[in-house]
Amino acid sequence: MDLPNPQQLRTIQETVIGKLLKGKESATQLVALLKKPRSSGDRGGSVSAEELALQISRSFSESISAFGSLEGNGICQIVAADGVVRVSSVDRGSSKTSDNGRKRLGVKDRRGCYRRRNVAQSSIIVSSTVEDGHAWRKYGQKEILNTTYPRCYFRCTHKHDQGCKATKQVQRIKEEPVVYQTTYFGHHTCSDTLMRAPQIISDTDPMDSCLLSFETKAPTKQNLLLLYPNRVMTTATATGNQEFKDETQSDVSDNKSCLDSSTMLQNPTTNSETSGPRSSNVNGAYHEEVVSGMHSCSSTPLQGLDMEDFSTKFDDLDDHLLFGDMAGLLPALS
């Protein structure tokens, strides 16, 4: 694995800080804009809320993209959702190969071979409805101890043809209102689903609901990005998205196959061009997402900060690192 050198790290850091500051500025403007009383056709100011939202989205996208290069080197992981961004370190001690001293089995007899993930030591839970714009294929389902519903395992459809390693787990965690928890692992490396920024897609009234997804498309008019820290989203339910239903008719979710389909509504939010024939949707329900990274491990110092310190610092940030605080965080790493 190629690890970034200190100069590269510094460049990345500066990039992220710049992007986040820009995003914060845009967010501040957006908040101010939204606070102004609405008058018909005038949202006030020279910059529209939509433009600001797009700027924020772009900042997220570019920041995460920059961070992603770190993440890809196993240095940290980024979790962003619901107005909260978490950056966490990754345990570097659990990347043993699956060999583990055992005799290698023939390919046909290697079912179940895997490396247990080091799930994020910190992660974010977001309530939203999600259409993540990626094509997923279900590869397993498992009853999990102390859970009512089985956990479903999905991998990227392009795992084999493009070697995309992205996977996710979906688990229904609540009956009423229906809540699903989605945990993402790895990044999409497939060509048509290059990871972009998490987007928060607004409902009809952006103040009433929004959702976060790792959408593959640039934000659309409907995809306003609004961040409401600590706010439980009311989700874009069928009502909110109904208007799109006839437009796209994208296929229903892989997720629904393992989750009570009677509670699922077809999610029409995504253009099938990018979501593929089988994009993953969980709609008509609350949907929590836990986004985390999966990494192999190393112990490269980050700008003179050894990984232990780095981990500690990130751990301290663990729980509620708001978007606006991100820029302030990064210098602490150097």
Next chain:
DNA sequence: TCAATTTGACCCAA
């Protein structure tokens, strides 16, 4: 016919 899903088996990590 082909692709997606289901499901039991397998194996690793805790």
Next chain:
DNA sequence: TTGGGTCAAATTGA
């Protein structure tokens, strides 16, 4: 030892 993640044959559906 056991829970959890993945594989792959069998099944299902378009």
